[in-house]
Amino acid sequence: MNVLGCTNVTFDHVTITAPENSLNTDGIHIGRSTGINITNTNIKTGDDCISLGDGSKQITVVKTTCGPGHGISVGSLGKYPNEEPVEGVFIRNCTLTNTQNGVRIKTWPDSHFGTASDMHFKDIIMNNVGNPILIDQEYCPWNRCKLSVPSKVKLSKVSFKNIRGTSSTPVAVKLVCSGGPGGVPCQNIEIGDVNLAYTGPLGPVTSLTLNETQMFILQRMANSYSLFTSSAFLSTPLLKTSSLPSHFYSNLSRFVSPTPFNALFNNNRNGFSTSLAVATDSSSQIAVSTQNEKLNQTQNDKTDDFRKVVLPTNDSSDKLLRIRHSCAHVMAMAVQKIFPDAKVTIGPWIENGFYYDFDMGPLTDRDLKKIKKEMDRIIGRNLPLVREEVTRDEAQRRIMALNEPYKLEILDSIKEDPITIYHIGDEWWDLCAGPHVESTGKINRRAVELESVAGAYWRGDEKNQMLQRIYGTAWENEEQLKAYLHFKEEAKRRDHRRLGQDLDLFSIQNEAGGGLVFWHPKGAIVRHMIEDLWKKIHIERGYDMLYTPHVAKADLWQISGHLDFYKENMYDQMSIEDELYQLRPMNCPYHILIYKRKLHSYHDFPIRVAELGTVYRYELSGSLHGLFRVRGFTQDDAHIFCLSDQIKDEIRGVLDLTEEMLLQFGFSKYEVNLSTRPEKAVGGDDIWEKATSALKEALDDKGWSYQIDEGGGAFYGPKIDLKIEDALGRKWQCSTIQAIP
Incomplete structure (x- = not known):
């Protein structure tokens, strides 16, 4: 049964049966669908009982039995370009019996960029199930993959809680996360209250049960496996090395020396004290505050509940x-x-x-x-x-x-x-x-x-x-109001103005003026790291770095058209030795001056230049807002000079660069607008049409959906605007890609 491109569909008391040896017989496959609910359903098949493809959002599976079959699977993901994010998956109160796998998330190595987040597996019974808990970012069913090239599908906010029963494989919990150069690490993986007994023919194996103690993987897991075996309740906090099976050591030795297992939980940092799933400090006991843990669990459960409430909008309702x-x-x-x-x-x-x-x-x-x-x-x-x-x-x-x-x-x-x-x-x-x-x-x-x-x-x-x-x-009902108020409270907690002050990252000093940002030492370190990443990515993609002045003669801004079309956003001119100068509102004229300094052969093209350039724009005091609306800011600015037959490929390359950069910071959902010629513009209709068509063709080639913003372009050319979506679903104007006729 395929559920593709659907919204708000419920399966209740459905029975699906296929021969155990039948190939490619997923019981229910869901893709690019939102609000799918599966309850009281019984599935027996030769493949996945339930599989979730790209674009699966707000999927709930409850009181469902699976087996025989391959279990419940998210993925495989990343095989094709332009896959949509997977988010909001809730699997709970289910039973799996005699399945090859339990609950798993699988992505292809050497994949395209993608994301899967907010996936939660809870209250699940496993009866003789292979690989009961599995994250596999090296999924390669036909052994024809580039395993040396890591997956680029980012997995985050995943939890496995209260999963009990028996495992037919010695390795009951296996996390194979992407990492290394070019990889995208797993983040925020939580495992708690797992009790799985091994029943296979390899003899007894000592167990590890994470009983109430939660595990958070908050940082990079570089080419690492996290392997846990279990057959009985672990009564002491330390797992003696003598009880570990040889296969556990052989895999674990890639990143941990064979010393006693010890989970080091640091409440102040909200995660493990190392970037790995397990730490090996034999001198410490498991340091988890039960009271704080339960409080965090209550908050997490509350957040999960609110996430299930779909808030309507004025447009939708x-x-x-x-x-x-x-x-x-x-x-x-x-x-x-x-x-x-x-x-x-x-x-x-x-x-x-x-x-x-x-x-x-x-x-x-x-x-x-x-x-x-x-x-x-x-x-x-x-x-x-x-x-x-x-x-x-x-x-x-x-x-x-x-x-x-x-x-x-x-x-x-x-x-x-x-x-x-x-x-x-x-x-x-x-x-x-x-x-x-x-x-x-x-x-x-x-x-x-x-x-x-x-x-x-x-x-x-x-x-x-x-x-x-x-x-x-x-709102229409109390549940929506409560979800909104929770959202609002979360927004307050995430307010960058408060965080900037609490973490001593930046400030805006009244003595210096509104909208002018002072970066403190800690903030400067963060900014330095971001700038280094930005430079690395641009240099790898063939850009040359530039540094240009903050002011220029007013004549330059007259030639560029800024004084005619952008004057209200510029600061007043200043007189220096009988010549007028102005602070720059944009970097474009500077880059063009560098390009014009010499003649170029067609062999030179495309020429790509980039700069982290500080610009200054006049904003009314009432519109200033933290770092979001300021009067002086540094923007990552790049210009590409190319031949007409290179335009489409270069724009596509910029789209790919933009996607890579945003994914580095966890932004996978965009609202894309193609903005066309405004009333006040330079250049003729023919060159505007050519530039607009190039942007449109690149978007179509990329496979991104977009809206036309009639008249929303800059005075000097059409543009593609990307609005990113934050953790709370709010949209923010971010990347802009312009074609200048």
């Missing part, structure tokens, strides 16, 4: 959009009931909720609680929301009767007739085009929360009146 829009009105009604002198302005829905701006005095946290209580009362009354159309004169008359000056201004800006009004019962109304819920009772008051108050200028102009903006969030 019309119901949610209506709820949020209606909540803004309900909140405004509540505010004016409590504060009759408050003047209403605007109250839209936003990405995660809603807000409303009021002309009134400052609000406190106690005021927010009063407002929320009144909102709950309005929701509980189940008042209808009724749409009414009136003439412009009638709308003006009603607004003037209520003495709402901001609404009069809004009315003047509305060009269409008739004017639409929404009523909440017969007690309150607002200018609005909708849409809204049918009645306030359609809002789940337990899924609504008021979050904060902030100052906001009317119409965003600092010359206008300062207003009180109340932010709220609203």
Whole structure:
């Protein structure tokens, strides 16, 4: 059974049977699908009971029996280019009997880049199962692979917990992770409460049971195997070397000398004190704080639960959009009931909720609680929301009767007739085009929360009146609200501004000015390491390094077009010996000057140059935000000068470089936009079309999906924009690839 390109499919009480010796008979194969649930299912087959291919996301398998067969498998991954990430796999309360393998993750050596993360196997019974727990990044079923070239599929956030029963192979837990030059190491692999007894013909083997003690592999595992054997409960914290079988030593000796096993857990560093899965310090006992461990486990379980909640968006759920829009009105009604002198302005829905701006005095946290209580009362009354159309004169008359000056201004800006009004019962109304819920009772008051108050200028102009903006969030149900609040709390914990201060990495000094970053010694070390990696990758791909000045004559910026098209983002000119100079906002003109210094033969092309160049751009103080929006920053900037028949291949090469660089830091999910010619641009339509086509062809050749951003290009050329997705699913503008006609 194939599940390909599907969303939100449930298999319940399904039985699948195939002969034990039948080839390629996966019971259920899933690929490029989201929200697949398999429960109470019985699978007997000659291949994998369940196999998950690339693009499998939010997959849940519970109360499922497997066997005979090859077990439950993620992969194989990395065989083909452009495979989509695997993420959010939850296998629990399953039983495997007489299968060749248990639960495994397999990737090809010498693979294409890819990722698989957030995969969790829990509460699983193994009955005479081979390789019960297996990570195999050297998967090569036909022995025709380049085993010397490591897999480039990154595995992270994987857990195996409460896995019990019997193993038909002496090696019950085997982790073969990619590493070495060009490899991508496993990260955040967690194994806990494993009790597997060996029942094969090779005689008794001493066991290692990880009972409650959790194992975290947080760093690089360079060409290493982590092998654990088990047949009985280990009552002491140390495993004596005399009890280890010879095959355990032969594999383990690649990275560990044969000394007593000892897991060294360092709570302050959140992981093992070495980069390997096992440490060998015979003088230490297992140092794990049970209390901290259980607390961490509770937090991890809570995070896992919240990850299973799919949060809708305003675009994906019309119901949610209506709820949020209606909540803004309900909140405004509540505010004016409590504060009759408050003047209403605007109250839209936003990405995660809603807000409303009021002309009134400052609000406190106690005021927010009063407002929320009144909102709950309005929701509980189940008042209808009724749409009414009136003439412009009638709308003006009603607004003037209520003495709402901001609404009069809004009315003047509305060009269409008739004017639409929404009523909440017969007690309150607002200018609005909708849409809204049918009645306030359609809002789940337990899924609504008021979050904060902030100052906001009317119409965003600092010359206008300062207003009180109340932010709220609203969801369809309580589970979504709890997941969102957890997400928000995680975002606070990950806020780089707080981390930068706590870890003493960087600061922004008021004495020097906003948006100007000071890198402290620790931060400088991190930056140095990143820059070294950047240089290494670029040099390997044929780029020459450059260093160029921070200022230039204003004439250069006139020639380049920056003064005509980018002046509002540049700092004022400075006069030096009767000549005008400006800080650079971009590196492009400098690289072109270096290129122009001599004539080039066609044999010279392509010419690739790159620089870590510091630039300066004017930003309003209100828009500055930590390291995300600054006034001076260093950007990795490269230019390629090539012949017309080389454009497509060079752009494809830049896409590959971008992918490699981002994967080094764990970014595997992108939103890709192809931005075309804006209204203000240099160059004719023909060369713009040629450049845009080259970008499009390279994207198509790469196999990336993308959206067209009409008019979103730079004034000097079209571009490809990549927005990366962080650990919390937020998108950030990152890489840009431009074709300059």
